[in-house]
Amino acid sequence: MNEVFLSVLRSIVGVANVLTHEDPGSDLGAWENDWRGLAQGRALAVVRPASTQQVADVVKACGAHGISLVPQGGNTGLVVGSTPDASGRQVVLSLRGMNKVRRFDAANATITVEAGCVLQAVQEACEREGFLFPLSLGAEGSCTIGGNLGTNAGGTQVIRFGNARDLCLGLEVVTADGGVWTDLSGLRKDNTGYDLRNLFIGSEGTLGVITAATLKIFPLPVATLTSFVAAPSVHAAVDLLKLAAARLGPALTGFELMNQQALALVAARYPQQRVPFHEVSPYCVLLEASDHESEAHGRALLEQLMETAFERELVTDAVIAESLAQSRALWHVRESITLAQAEEGAHLKHDISLPISAIPLFVDEIDRVLQQQFAGIRIVNFGHLGDGNLHYNIQAGVTDKDGGELSRVQARITRTVYDSVASFGGTFSAEHGIGSLKLGELQDYKPAAAVRLMRKLKDVLDPGNVLNPGRVLPLG
Ligand SMILES: Cc1cc2nc3c(=O)[nH]c(=O)nc-3n(C[C@H](O)[C@H](O)[C@H](O)COP(=O)(O)OP(=O)(O)OC[C@H]3O[C@@H](n4cnc5c(N)ncnc54)[C@H](O)[C@@H]3O)c2cc1C
Numbered sequence: 001m002n003e004v005f006l007s008v009l010r011s012i013v014g015v016a017n018v019l020t021h022e023d024p025g026s027d028l029g030a031w032e033n034d035w036r037g038l039a040q041g042r043a044l045a046v047v048r049p050a051s052t053q054q055v056a057d058v059v060k061a062c063g064a065h066g067i068s069l070v071p072q073g074g075n076t077g078l079v080v081g082s083t084p085d086a087s088g089r090q091v092v093l094s095l096r097g098m099n100k101v102r103r104f105d106a107a108n109a110t111i112t113v114e115a116g117c118v119l120q121a122v123q124e125a126c127e128r129e130g131f132l133f134p135l136s137l138g139a140e141g142s143c144t145i146g147g148n149l150g151t152n153a154g155g156t157q158v159i160r161f162g163n164a165r166d167l168c169l170g171l172e173v174v175t176a177d178g179g180v181w182t183d184l185s186g187l188r189k190d191n192t193g194y195d196l197r198n199l200f201i202g203s204e205g206t207l208g209v210i211t212a213a214t215l216k217i218f219p220l221p222v223a224t225l226t227s228f229v230a231a232p233s234v235h236a237a238v239d240l241l242k243l244a245a246a247r248l249g250p251a252l253t254g255f256e257l258m259n260q261q262a263l264a265l266v267a268a269r270y271p272q273q274r275v276p277f278h279e280v281s282p283y284c285v286l287l288e289a290s291d292h293e294s295e296a297h298g299r300a301l302l303e304q305l306m307e308t309a310f311e312r313e314l315v316t317d318a319v320i321a322e323s324l325a326q327s328r329a330l331w332h333v334r335e336s337i338t339l340a341q342a343e344e345g346a347h348l349k350h351d352i353s354l355p356i357s358a359i360p361l362f363v364d365e366i367d368r369v370l371q372q373q374f375a376g377i378r379i380v381n382f383g384h385l386g387d388g389n390l391h392y393n394i395q396a397g398v399t400d401k402d403g404g405e406l407s408r409v410q411a412r413i414t415r416t417v418y419d420s421v422a423s424f425g426g427t428f429s430a431e432h433g434i435g436s437l438k439l440g441e442l443q444d445y446k447p448a449a450a451v452r453l454m455r456k457l458k459d460v461l462d463p464g465n466v467l468n469p470g471r472v473l474p475l476g
Pocket residue numbers: 035070071072073074075076077078081082095115136137138139142143144145146147148149150151152153154155156204205206208209210211338339431432435468471
């Protein structure tokens with residue numbers, strides 16, 4: 001039966017684009033194992049379509065043979081949602097080969113790209129035309145537009161431009177029955193019924209396969225100023241955010257918080273990087289301002305902001321990058337935290353979001369409770385403070401070399417963090433999604449009525465459970 005199915009797949013995408021374990025010298029690890037190394041799947045095949053029609057035919061064939069598939073882009077997702085389960089019965093549908101820019105429309109300020117385009121390639125294509133595509137995240141060199149929309153990715157410029165959902169004007173989607181729904185017209189206004197686009201965005205490949213998207217683009221700023229400051233507390237950092245928002249308005253394009261432990265890990269793991277203030281300050285903030293007038297104008301605004309921040313004791317030290325190279329180096333520090341945590345070893349991730357006003361008290365309380373109850377753990381707290389999104393991660397203690405102690409208490413730590421987040425009105429997944437990692441939390445913390453509606457939608461749009469089953473919603 002597998003052979004018949006595989007030969008159907010080969011007839012659709014070509015022999016070279018159906019990879020199996022039976023191929024001589026095959027190694028499917030890059031498609032089967034998740035980025036964090038939490039899950040090792042086994043695929044029946046990895047299929048690499050080159051067109052929307054091929055995707056539609058593959059989805060139809062899967063439905064007809066009772067085989068489910070997992071859409072995959074760059075496989076950088078952090079919640080085990082893009083890799084197959086261990087059954088050896090699922091197909092990985094890799095969209096990476098669909099990577100063309102279909103249309104650039106300067107007057108409409110849109111770009112239409114295929115789902116497999118790597119995010120950085122889209123940013124660069126826009127920049128060459130004098131435009132900005134503002135979605136930006138640490139994995140941008142490998143993650144794809146399909147994955148960004150599948151997870152409704154956030155990143156570092158949400159404070160100004162919103163998340164992936166806000167940057168998308170239209171989609172082309174292959175539905176579970178192998179049909180194609182196309183809406184790539186790039187309209188900014190279209191009130192003709194239910195919002196299908198936003199149903200597929202963030203659905204993590206469980207409702208449809210995104211094959212192309214029309215994205216909003218923006219004029220490139222004349223100057224981008226980056227500042228790295230030492231803040232005495234989270235309270236001070238939130239006050240600095242308020243001040244910066246009032247002074248800079250829409251020019252405030254990034255506001256990232258990093259605690260001392262997060263920066264210490266970067267300094268220890270990457271000694272070649274210069275990490276400012278990490279030995280002296282409990283928190284640092286990376287603040288980015290984009291100016292549409294001139295570099296001098298932007299710099300003057302930022303310097304005035306810093307003066308006031310010093311007067312109000314919101315910052316104790318600050319640098320403003322003097323060149324693009326310096327700015328990149330400061331951002332590199334921020335973006336290295338996730339990698340430094342991975343290299344350091346066992347850790348827990350909590351991608352949480354709270355009302356910004358609640359964050360200082362939340363951090364005071366949860367820091368205190370965890371340090372009391374779980375001596376030795378290292379709290380690595382960083383993230384997109386401007387969006388109320390923290391990566392409140394826990395690294396195994398320095399003496400817990402193999403992470404055995406952390407794994408013994410991890411369920412209790414995570415429960416403590418999420419209970420506290422919920423009590424402050426927040427959520428347990430801000431931008432990474434649910435995948436298979438947070439199915440339990442969805443049941444525990446999402447209102448039952450919402451989960452029931454989600455289940456109904458899944459049953460209607462994918463009655464045969466062909467698309468990424470067991471992700472977002474548990475099987476059955
Ligand atoms: C170092 C690092 C930093 C990161 N920083 C951030 C960050 O700041 N903000 C953030 O939001 N995320 C971040 N992430 C997580 C990750 O990069 C994003 O979730 C990204 O959007 C995933 O894109 P991808 O192409 O790798 O998708 P994959 O990992 O391949 O897939 C992710 C999910 O989307 C689905 N999917 C993939 N392609 C499609 C498609 N064409 N149609 C439908 N569904 C699809 C998959 O089935 C899966 O459920 C980071 C990850 C790393 C490794």
